Amino acid sequence: xxxxxxxxxxxxxxxxxxxxxxxxxxxxxxxxxxxxxxxxxxxxxxxxxxxxxxxxxxxxxxxxxxxxxxxxxxxxxxxxxxxxxxxxxxxxxxxxxxxxxxx
Numbered sequence: 001x002x003x004x005x006x007x008x009x010x011x012x013x014x015x016x017x018x019x020x021x022x023x024x025x026x027x028x029x030x031x032x033x034x035x036x037x038x039x040x041x042x043x044x045x046x047x048x049x050x051x052x053x054x055x056x057x058x059x060x061x062x063x064x065x066x067x068x069x070x071x072x073x074x075x076x077x078x079x080x081x082x083x084x085x086x087x088x089x090x091x092x093x094x095x096x097x098x099x100x101x102x103x
Contacts, residue, residue, distance in 0.1 A: 041049075072078035 069078060
């Protein structure tokens, strides 16, 4: 299984792309030596941060399934479907090549 990190890199890019805005209060207080900055994130960047936070808290493992597979391997009854594995490898290779060509 391939782990996709696209969401994390997209959220990071959106945050880096956020612009910093100096308010009128910061401009008037400059003469006093105090500077105040504020950052306005776009709605999409804020949504990306929320989704990233929610996804990072999800449990991606199924302990019961992991244990059943572990037991099947231990007692020799685990069977690998070679066709399914080969098909998955081919599909992943096609997707990777398609992605590289789109760059």
